[in-house]
Amino acid sequence: MLVEFEPMDDFEQELRQAFERRPAPPSLKRKIMARRSPSRPQSHAVWWQRLAASVVLAAMVGGGVLWRQAEGRRKGELAREQVLTALRITNHALNEMNARLAARGRAQE
């Protein structure tokens, strides 16, 4: 019997001939290649687009972080300057008041 690999009988030989591979339609390969070729550049293009979008996004996020850091530093410097200015003004006013008090004390004596 066939399954046990005994020689094929006439019927099985006839089956083998009847079930020979049929030639594929001539259009089959063309259709396969046509369906394949547009997908390839497209997939590459999609990958490049994804990469470009990722780079732009990373640049935007990085830029935003750097901008926030710089802005924070700038605001800190400004606040420091304001505090120093206020201290200078206060110091100047105190010195002036001190000088006036000293002058009045001398005048009373």
Place this chain on the structure above:
Amino acid sequence: MAHDWQPDFEQLVDTHQSMVYSLAWRMTGDRGLAEEIAQDVFLELDKHLGRIESPDHACHWLRRVAMSRSADALRRRRVRGVDLWVEINENHGTPAEDRSSPLGTRLEGLLATLPEAQRAALVLRYQEDLTPEEIAATLESPLATVKSHLQRGLKLLRAKATAHLKEYVRETKHVGGV
């Protein structure tokens, strides 16, 4: 594992298109559907090309996927209530270039009447000349099941062919006599 063989997709299509198309056609009985299945199988191969290790691996992969996609197509058609084998019987009568011999055409028509699992086993056995072990690997079925399908399918086909052969001989004698 490293392998030196580099698959060439176009060459694989050239080499295996008739195998994939014939498997799909004999399983579904629909030329148009078989062509669609063959296209899908090769496009799937294209996606998996990096994993194909050798020409034999490519051939085995294509057989397995062609049989699996054909079974899927039959299942979808069954769900929709379409009887594909009505189409194959109609199609078999039409194109003259596909007729290997009248008896061969009759045998193909009789194959169409077998249950799907038996048909799959017989197609792989007689079209692809595979051993039962190879058929079991292709269909991902137990070897005992495949052997059973082969035996039952062959017995059924032989019985149907005997009945049809008598009719065929009668017809040819009748035509010859006229």
